[in-house]
Amino acid sequence: MTGPRDGGREAVGEQSASRRGRFGRWRDQAIALGWLALVWNLLWGQISWANLASGLLVGSAVLVFFPLPAVTFGGRLRPWALLVFASRFAAELVSASLHVARIAVQPGCRPRGAIIGVELRVRTDLNMALTAEAVTLVPGTLVLEMDRESATLYLHVLDTHGPAELVAARERTLALERRIVRAVGSAAELRRIDNPPVEKGTSP
């Protein structure tokens, strides 16, 4: 009894997904156009109607002549979580910078490093890109490679003193991902983050 109903719901969902896909694509383009127009206004140093019009013109020319693969933004912005992410990001940026600066000026210190792989839990391109950017900017880590299939980031960690710090770096990266998903992720991604499926042993 549940079978057909589920199937029907799935078909309906698929249909609405495709309609939302077209609408979403249109919406993505509009958002990109808005950002480009804003950048144009900032470049001119003042926001005026003439700048807005020329910005929209230039922005649409850029979007038409340099089409990029669409990055669908499936989630929604949560201002409070975004604020939490931004403040933690700033704090980690400062502490990581001071740490690296201290290593740099400390005499006779030859920092050791390590390369670790961290598997992200949310596999969208947007999440991978955002996490990789943030990870490269913050604590003592630098993204070397990304595996898009398994959503794994390979990081170079600076100044390690043993396996415990590698575990700590991995956890820091996952915590960063959680904050990013809380800030911009969709509800399904948020569920994935908050109660991760226990599949370490079963999944290949």
Add this chain to the structure above:
Amino acid sequence: MIATVADWLGAACLVAGAMLGLAAAIGVLRFPDSLSRMHAATKPQVLGVLLLLLGIALRLRSMADLGMIVLVAVFQLATAPVAAQMIGRAAYRSGRLDRDLLDADELADRGSGGGSAGSG
């Protein structure tokens, strides 16, 4: 009063930014291999430039210039990790890293990639 405070804060930001840049340069000069140098070149330097921009904003104090300063800061934050990742990947793939300084290498354990390139 507020103007004086903002001036002094701006001056402090400028000096702090310049000092972070100096520390980054020392790191770039002293660190033993390319990957460690990347660390010095991305982190303290980005924060240094951001502090400097904050100092400029605090001393100029006009909305029109603030827009352009924010734009430079956003460009820095968005482009520095991308450039760092590309240089880091190039350094790893061409095997230009000191394996004696690595505690672990899970990328080489993965099998593919330039795992054997480092021994040459």
Add this chain to the structure above:
Amino acid sequence: MITVLAVVLTALLSVTALLALARLYRGPSLLDRVIAADMLLATMIAGVGAEAAVNRHATTLPVLVVLSLLGFVGSVSLARFAVREPA
């Protein structure tokens, strides 16, 4: 105060640029030189910006925008070149 600030900033940035130049000269590989050149460009951004802040004018701010994008384009294209170049 302005004079002291200008002198301190000039000294710090000059030393930074010299260190970056030293790495640019010594760098064993192309990538090290790319890193050093990036560093040098960031120092230039700092220098232009510091001058604008000390003298309180905004005429050179567009230069900052151009420099910050130039560094990115330069490093990315050189990194791609370095991957193709053997050893």
